[in-house]
Amino acid sequence: xxxxxSSVQKEVSRAEVKxxxxxxxxxxxxxxxxxxxxxxxxxxxxxxxxMNELVPxxxxxxxxxxxxIATSRLRLLGVxxxxx
Numbered sequence: 547x548x549x550x551x552s553s554v555q556k557e558v559s560r561a562e563v564k565x566x567x568x569x570x571x572x573x574x575x576x577x578x579x580x581x582x583x584x585x586x587x588x589x590x591x592x593x594x595x596x597m598n599e600l601v602p603x604x605x606x607x608x609x610x611x612x613x614x615i616a617t618s619r620l621r622l623l624g625v626x627x628x629x630x
Contacts, residue, residue: 547582547590
């Protein structure tokens, strides 16, 4: 998990937006955006540990594309998938 808050704030400031909604879009099936208030850094570590437990990296998955487990982990987090 990567905290992108400061990067998003920087881009909004650079765009001189005073009012509105900021949409963060990740155009890839093995990446997603989730919200964590960041009050306790252990939350991210706990989420990653649980993901490793539920969807281990090396379990003999049949599909051979690069990030074999990423989509499964994102679905467990509830990251929506849309096709357009």
